[in-house]
Amino acid sequence: MNVTFESLISKLSEPSNIQSLNGITRGIERECLRVNEAGDLSQNDHPAAFGSALSHQHITTDYSESLLEFITPVSDSAATAQQQLSDIHRHVVKNLDGELFWPSSMPCQVNDVDAIPLAKYGTSNTGKMKHTYRIGLKHRYGSSMQIISGLHYNVSLPVPFWQTLYDLKGETGELQDFISHSYMGLIRNFYRFGWLVPYLFGASPALNRSFLPVEKQTPFSSLGEDTLYMPYATSLRMSDLGYTNNAQDELVICHNTLDNYTDSLQKAIKTKAPEFANIGIKVDGEYRQLNDNVLQIENELYAPIRPKRVAKLNEKPSEALAARGIEYIEIRSLDINPFTATGITTAQMSVLDSLIVWMALQPSAPMTADEMAVCRDNSTKVVMKGRKPGLTLELKGKQQVLTDIASDVLAQVQQVAQLLDGAQLATDTAASNFADAVSEQQALICDPQALLSGQVLTIMKEQGLEHNDFILNLANKYKAELLATDYGHWDDVYFAQMQQQSVAQQQQIEAADTLDFDAFLNAYFSEAKK
Template sequence: MIPNMSEALSWLEKHHTILHGIVRGIERETLRIDTHGNLVNTPFPSSIGSSLTHPWITTDFAESMLEFITPANASIDYTLTFLSDLHRYASGQIGDELMWPLSMPCFVNHEQDIQLAQYGTSNEGRLKTVYRQGLKNRYGAMMQTISGVHYNFSLPLAFWQARDGIRNAEEGKDVISEGYFRLIRNYYRFGWVIPYLFGASPSMCSCFIKNPEKLQSFLELTENTGYLPYATSLRLSDLGYTNDAQRSLGITFNRLDTYVEGIKRATKTKSETFSQLGIKQKGIYQQLNDNILQIENEFYAPIRPKRVAHANETPTDALLRGGIEYIEVRALDVNPFSPIGITEEQVRFIDLFLIWCTLAQAPEMSAPELECLKRNWNRVVMEGRKPNQVIGFGCDSHFEPLSKVGHALFKDLLRVADVLDRNNHNHAYREVCLRLDTLFDHPELTLSGKMLKAIKELGTEGFGLSLAKQYKQQLLAEPLQLLTTTDFNKQRIRSLNKLEMIESQNNMDFDEFLKQLNA
């Protein structure tokens, strides 16, 4: 079952004020589509600014794939209002186009229809596009258009000072990093609760399923779409956003030095498979290099340790310099029942769960155990709502009913909720706990359960398109609440000026630039 948390929770209840100042940030991805539900290939709107340099609105893999980014902030209301304003503004800048409200992409006839994100003529911009060309050649463009929501989370310094006796962040960077790795290990052991509750991709386009045997297990929804009756998040399954080449890396989350060493090794080790692609064909780059990872960000994981990097600093160099600053949770599907892809209820739950993961004991985790836990996750994302579903623990044969483990976890989370509510003088976290706890007995009320009911009635395309049109009207009708049109105009001008400056300073041949980067 779950670790005994009595002592840790009692300590937290005595030190409740140390949770003041939790900092959050949200990144939400979405595809731009036309009014018929087809992927568009129009450029990133110049009325927004430059996708290379805009701090709030950019593109991800494809030119049609918007990404909204909120700044880090300690207020849930501020963060969600900021995210809503980004959606409101963008809705007015994309003309008649809509934003696809599901994680799994709308129907795409051919992968060639997916245009890679373009970032201008600078070496920095070309680097980002060539990196995406490498992703396309390595894993396929369809997989890269799967959208998600990333949740960035950091605990206040007061938490670490009270728990571990450190004086400041620089002095205690190793202790803080150790604490965040404890969080990550518990996330791998128990984080399947996130796709169980909030998974929202029980169906997918049949074009994603290359294995005929796996295709046979799907029930046909429409000519192009299949579903699994108990699936929660096919986005997180082996059929969704995965990277088989990385399974042999053996990267673990026990110590910062070994984690960084594993990532760096993968960026310097050639891959036999990717070497066959070639780096250039007829003078055109097919990938940045033929290593297992082109760059460090190619490492796929449902959760990652992060630190804001300085200029020309890699993510792992930033971690070595200052330790872990925050955690990026990457297991959230886009919530189709929210115009911004995430709700306050989800934010509050993730807060509770990540605090619990930080407090709970977490023995070191070997690479084989990590693979066992990934299979546990796969059981939930493929059949999480199956009656009498069970959850495994580690690599042994011990299993417990998913509902039993879920209820036990929520007993602990309720105590964490009361601590946070005591600080905020309300019952918001407790109410979230009490409602979500019931979903273990009523899986049809989870996001995937509700979505499955809807797509059986409307089809995936009909469901997604009707929501996209509804949200477009809603967002256009709502006034900006936190930001102003002047704020967006200033960011547009700043981003375009910054792009012009970067491109004007482009005094090195791209081949030489890439050679130095790979060296």
């Protein structure tokens, strides 16, 4: 049954349905570099105080030994998620000996790209595979791109909501099939309208000059000696910035059904890429990459949003999805918010939750390759020049002014936000701020200088600060703030336990290996070929 957004909003507002909107869960993965007190990339190993990067529940590393990643548990409260994230930061700051965490998506000054230390995960086959995968990324794309930091927002809409939607639409069949189908529709709508995320929350319009080779600096304006920027950019992190991967550029991942998605992803990890074959796989006894396929593993796929399902031991992400359907989505297009220690505010979470529910309630026709190309062009325009007055995007075959589209979308998202507030009030939960958070963003649509990206440039220009100095000042500020405040959710005892457990778990993983690394990889990828 085809039902309209308006009719769904009306039905969901009824007392018998509104509480189904309670229970949205989210988990946060925040990346940030470790730097020394001068703002240079740390060359030190991952601190022992944080335990094992391979198996710690909350503190690990991403591409580099110097690129921290903080992970919160799944929570049905944005306030709790924020508290947990803040506690992880607090614990890290207390144990960073003479170092700081870098509160920006764009890296600090890096004078020697070859000096960026790759993350290490111990002697187990799993740990070696993670390290070798990063060697492959270095050979394929270079290390500079890999130390850009982002924030991944993992969100799951509650099963009662999906059940209510299932009933309102008169659906038949398995509920999980409907949920997966609906999440895929949401993902297509994210490609259509997800440019709103970098428009509203992009915070990387500038970068340190050392990030780009001289020949790629031409399109940029200069601020001081060491800073490059684009006057209307919102999120240079989400642009290509010289990032070239012809193999992925030509990759067609279909989002029309879950089967389409997993099939096309499986194809990508089995398809040879001539440009990567030139690198070699194992040369002079040393691995240069895991394989010479378009994707070494599924995680290499560059995408602003992904369908996800918690995988079982030794289960690949696409296998988990194919076996049990979509459990949550991962939004990957968020910049680090430099104006808050944790990189994201609870108000941002409220806006994201409201936007995601709006996308779930909107019709979502199958997407052609041509429409996907238009969506990507729209996204590129927004991240490179989103604050340019009068900027137009293509929507439904017509050029429309970005701010007009954004105003129309957020007016509908506001209706969702009011529902979410009402759902919490209906269960006597403390009043939330979904509607207030969306209203705040509505007010900024036509005031681009007040957006995060506009604020970054305004402050640097007014204070005469280079990008490195601006972010280093914030790094010192957040260190002082976190050290001056107490834990809100956990404590030192908890983190000591996590440290010890993670080390013990790594030792168990290493002791359990029965194959040499070559045989382990052969078995892993033989399974992938089935």
